[in-house]
Amino acid sequence: MRAREYIQDLASNGCHYFTTADAFEAVAGNPPAVRAQLRRLKQQGLIAEPARSFHVIVPPEYKRLGCLPADQFIDHLMQVWGEPYYVALLSAAERHGAAHQRPQATQVMVRKSRQILECGQIRVEFIARGDLEKMPVTMLNTPRGVLRYSTPEVTALELVGYPNQAGGLDNVATVLSDLAEEMAADKLLEAARLSPLSWSQRLGHLLELVGQGELAQALGPYVREHARSYTPLRRAASIAGAKRVSSWKLIVNVEVEPEQ
Numbered sequence: 007m008r009a010r011e012y013i014q015d016l017a018s019n020g021c022h023y024f025t026t027a028d029a030f031e032a033v034a035g036n037p038p039a040v041r042a043q044l045r046r047l048k049q050q051g052l053i054a055e056p057a058r059s060f061h062v063i064v065p066p067e068y069k070r071l072g073c074l075p076a077d078q079f080i081d082h083l084m085q086v087w088g089e090p091y092y093v094a095l096l097s098a099a100e101r102h103g104a105a106h107q108r109p110q111a112t113q114v115m116v117r118k119s120r121q122i123l124e125c126g127q128i129r130v131e132f133i134a135r136g137d138l139e140k141m142p143v144t145m146l147n148t149p150r151g152v153l154r155y156s157t158p159e160v161t162a163l164e165l166v167g168y169p170n171q172a173g174g175l176d177n178v179a180t181v182l183s184d185l186a187e188e189m190a191a192d193k194l195l196e197a198a199r200l201s202p203l204s205w206s207q208r209l210g211h212l213l214e215l216v217g218q219g220e221l222a223q224a225l226g227p228y229v230r231e232h233a234r235s236y237t238p239l240r241r242a243a244s245i246a247g248a249k250r251v252s253s254w255k256l257i258v259n260v261e262v263e264p265e266q
Contacts, residue, residue, distance in 0.1 A: 009033050009043035013053060013063050022074060022150055023082045026059040056125035060086055072126020076112035078150040080130065084114075091116050092143045092154040094133060095172050096181070098161040101146065104184035113171065115141075115156065115164070133171055135164075140200050142193070158188040159197040166208040167201065175212075175240060179264035182209075183216040191224035198225055204237040207254045211239065216264055229254055 007015070012032050016024060026044070033040045044061065047053045053061050054073040060083055062074045077093070084091045093101065096109035111122065111129035117139075120132035135141075143154045156164060162185055165178045172178050198206045206225045213222040233255040238245050240260040248259035 007033055009040065009047055010052075013047065017063050017065070022063040022065070023079055024061050024063075025086060026061070029061070054125050056123055056128070056130070057083055057087075062125075071128060073128040074150070076128050076130050077148050077153050080112065080114060081148075081151055081153050084116075089116055090139050092138065092141065092156050094156045094161065094164055095168060096165075098156045098158075099165065099181050099185050101155055102158045102161065102185060102188045104181045104188075131171070133168060137200070142197065157193065157197065158185055159190070159194040160201075161185060162189060162194070163197055163201045163205045163209055166212060167205045169240070175260060175262045176264060179212050179216055179262050182212055182218070183264060186213065186216070186218040186221055189221055191221055194221060195224050195228060198228055203229070203232055207233060207237050207256050208239055211251060211254045211256050211258070212262065215262060226253065 009029065012029065016022070026041070029040055029044060030037055033043065035043070044053065048055065051064060051069050051072065054064050055061050056073060056079060062079050064072070064074060068074055080091070080093070092098070092115050093112065094115040095113040097113040099105070100108065111131040113131050113133060115135050115138050116132050117134065117136055119134040122132070123130040141160050142157045144157050145152050146155055162182060165172045165181060169175050169178050172181070206229050210222045210225040210229060213219070236250060236255045236257050238248070238257045238259050239262070243259045245257045245259045248257045250257055
């Protein structure tokens with residue numbers, strides 16, 4: 007079997023991924039000859055290589071992208087890497103219906119930071135969270151399988167925890183106003199207990215700011231019981247002369263203006 011026949015056979019069976027090792031096993035020839043066949047298929051736009059030794063078959067409808075969409079190969083790539091993951095932050099918020107600012111890359115939470123992955127017009131940004139395996143996730147179907155997403159509640163907490171990856175606090179507040187419709191108070195408290203306390207302090211304040219007082223109230227008793235010190239709303243900004251909100255033990259050292 008030659009490489010072109012191999013990928014045609016895979017695609018006809020609904021599989022759009024393979025590793026270089028898989029190809030060595032299935033395609034006739036020694037490794038250098040098989041690699042040469044794969045290079046030709048890549049030059050013809052029939053396959054792409056989002057990550058070293060991990061290939062995707064590119065159907066005609068995605069040829070202009072030069073790759074499969076990220077949500078159609080991330081789960082399989084992470085299985086090959088043996089990595090826990092979930093789609094997070096603005097990418098998860100978009101899937102949950104909050105899409106004011108479409109992320110330029112698919113954002114994926116992993117245990118340790120990795121370089122941005124680029125494949126044609128597709129970009130995948132990896133964000134590190136060492137305890138991600140404790141986080142509740144939602145499994146959603148894609149045209150090529152399933153994908154793990156952070157729940158709306160985990161997404162909300164991580165948006166305030168990683169504001170630089172979420173377009174800044176103004177955008178975080180804007181997204182929260184839509185994401186709140188998908189959130190449940192009991193699940194928010196459950197996720198809060200698994201996350202840094204400072205995230206709950208910031209999130210409670212921002213939820214009140216966007217008119218989601220009921221959700222904020224779910225975090226109030228938890229913060230009052232456990233918060234021992236004030237935390238800044240924005241970590242990198244000066245706290246000199248900033249207003250203090252005692253209910254959240256929060257130093258409001260920046261003005262947040264969500265889009266209307």
